Each structure stands twice: as structure tokens, then as C-alpha cells.
Amino acid sequence: MPWLRGNLHAHTTYSDGVKDPAQLIAAYEALGYDFLAITDHEDLIGQSYWRALPKLASRLLLFHGVELNWAGFEQHVGRVLGDRETLYVLNHPARYRLSVQEAAERARVIAADGLRLDAVEVTDTGHHRPLYASPEIALVKIATDDAHRPLHVGRAWIEVDAPRSRDAIIRAIRAGDFRLGFAPADP
Numbered sequence: 427m428p429w430l431r432g433n434l435h436a437h438t439t440y441s442d443g444v445k446d447p448a449q450l451i452a453a454y455e456a457l458g459y460d461f462l463a464i465t466d467h468e469d470l471i472g473q474s475y476w477r478a479l480p481k482l483a484s485r486l487l488l489f490h491g492v493e494l495n496w497a498g499f500e501q502h503v504g505r506v507l508g509d510r511e512t513l514y515v516l517n518h519p520a521r522y523r524l525s526v527q528e529a530a531e532r533a534r535v536i537a538a539d540g541l542r543l544d545a546v547e548v549t550d551t552g553h554h555r556p557l558y559a560s561p562e563i564a565l566v567k568i569a570t571d572d573a574h575r576p577l578h579v580g581r582a583w584i585e586v587d588a589p590r591s592r593d594a595i596i597r598a599i600r601a602g603d604f605r606l607g608f609a610p611a612d613p
Contacts (some may be wrong), residue, residue: 429585430595431607432461434489434506435517435547435570436579440475441466441493443574451484453579460593463489463506490591495518501532503541504570508592513599514543516565518572519552519558526560533565544600547572552581554608566599569606583607 437443438450447464454462462484466475471492479490491506502515502521504515516536519529533543545566548558552571559567568584585605588598598604 427587427589428586429587429605430460430568430590431485431583431585432463432487432595433461433571433573433583434463434491434515434568435465435493435504436462436573437466437493438464440464440478441470445576447478447482448562450579451482451486451488453573453576455479455484455486456499457580459486459583460590461489461592462485463491463504465491465493465504465506468492468494482558487590487592487595496536498535498539499532501536503536503543504547506596508596511596512539512591513545515570516546516563517570518547518574519548520553520555524570526557530560530563538581544596548606549582549608551578551612552609554582566602567606568599568604569608581609 437448462542489506494503502517504517506513545568547567548567571578573579586595586598587603588594
């Protein structure tokens with residue numbers, strides 16, 4: 427079975443992205459991706475977001491999602507919805523300038539508050555931040571490009587060894603059946 431390539435964190439004009447959903451999907455299709463999660467910011471979307479997502483047409487396997495604002499401290503958490511499974515991601519610790527210890531502590535606090543995180547991003551708008559690949563952060567390490575603008579699209583991705591199913595992809599990520607990819611660094 428061929429590995430599937432995708433991105434689990436991208437934004438559209440429903441929040442602070444500059445491409446509408448169809449344009450964003452087309453950009454990833456042009457790169458040969460197999461799946462994409464649209465994860466606009468929860469505080470910027472309305473009910474029309476949740477009605478529009480299921481109507482999107484694509485050859486990509488589309489995940490619906492949202493980027494949550496964690497109460498108590500400034501932290502985004504990605505919620506990527508499968509058919510029955512949900513993947514929760516500690517998003518861009520580099521953006522918050524967290525140390526490894528602070529990122530690990532945030533993950534513990536969020537878990538103690540009742541949300542089991544599955545993964546942590548080792549990227550910030552697609553730039554590799556290897557600091558967060560530390561085993562001290564007891565989460566699966568994933569790469570996303572957190573696309574807001576065209577220059578972010580395709581900077582980082584995940585490839586999974588899984589059938590073409592949202593739930594199978596989420597299970598493969600949890601099991602570590604994936605590899606990360608990074609575009610060459612910007613000049």
C-alpha cells in the first residue's frame with residue numbers, strides 16, 4: 427500500500443487564511459497530497475463553517491477540524507475529526523516560545539483538564555523546530571504547515587502508512603506509522 431501524504435493544519439478565509447476553501451484544496455491537490463485537514467480558528471468561525479465543510483468537493487480525503495483556544499493560558503489545540511476518531515494536537519509550541527519543559531507541562535495540564543492530546547507539532551508555519559521532537563514531550567511528533575498564506579503551503583507534511591480512511595490515518599498517527607517531510611528551508 428502506498429504511503430499517504432497530507433497536512434493536518436490549514437486555514438481558510440473562514441478565519442485568518444487568505445485562500446477560500448476551494449482555493450486551499452486546489453493548492454494541495456496541485457502538490458499531489460492525499461489528505462488535508464481544514465482547521466480554522468474556533469473564535470473566528472460561525473455555523474456556516476460547519477455547514478460548508480461537508481459540501482466541499484475534492485479528490486483529497488478531507489478532514490474537518492478546528493483550532494481551539496485553550497482556556498487558562500495562550501495555547502492553540504488542533505482538533506481533527508475523523509469519522510469516529512478525533513486527533514488532538516498541541517499546536518506550534520515554538521510560536522509561544524515554549525521550552526521543552528513548558529510544552530510538556532502544558533500537555534500535562536491540558537490532559538489533567540480532561541483533553542487527551544495525541545500529538546505535538548514540531549513545526550511553526552511549516553518550519554522545522556526539532557527542539558520539540560524531545561522525548562520529554564510524551565506525545566507523537568507531527569509536522570504541519572499551518573497554512574495561512576500561499577507561501578506556507580507545502581512546507582511540511584506527514585506521510586502515513588494507512589488505508590485511505592480518516593479513522594485509519596488517525597490510528598496510524600497514534601501508532602507512529604508515519605514519517606515527516608520538510609521542504610528545503612527558505613533562502
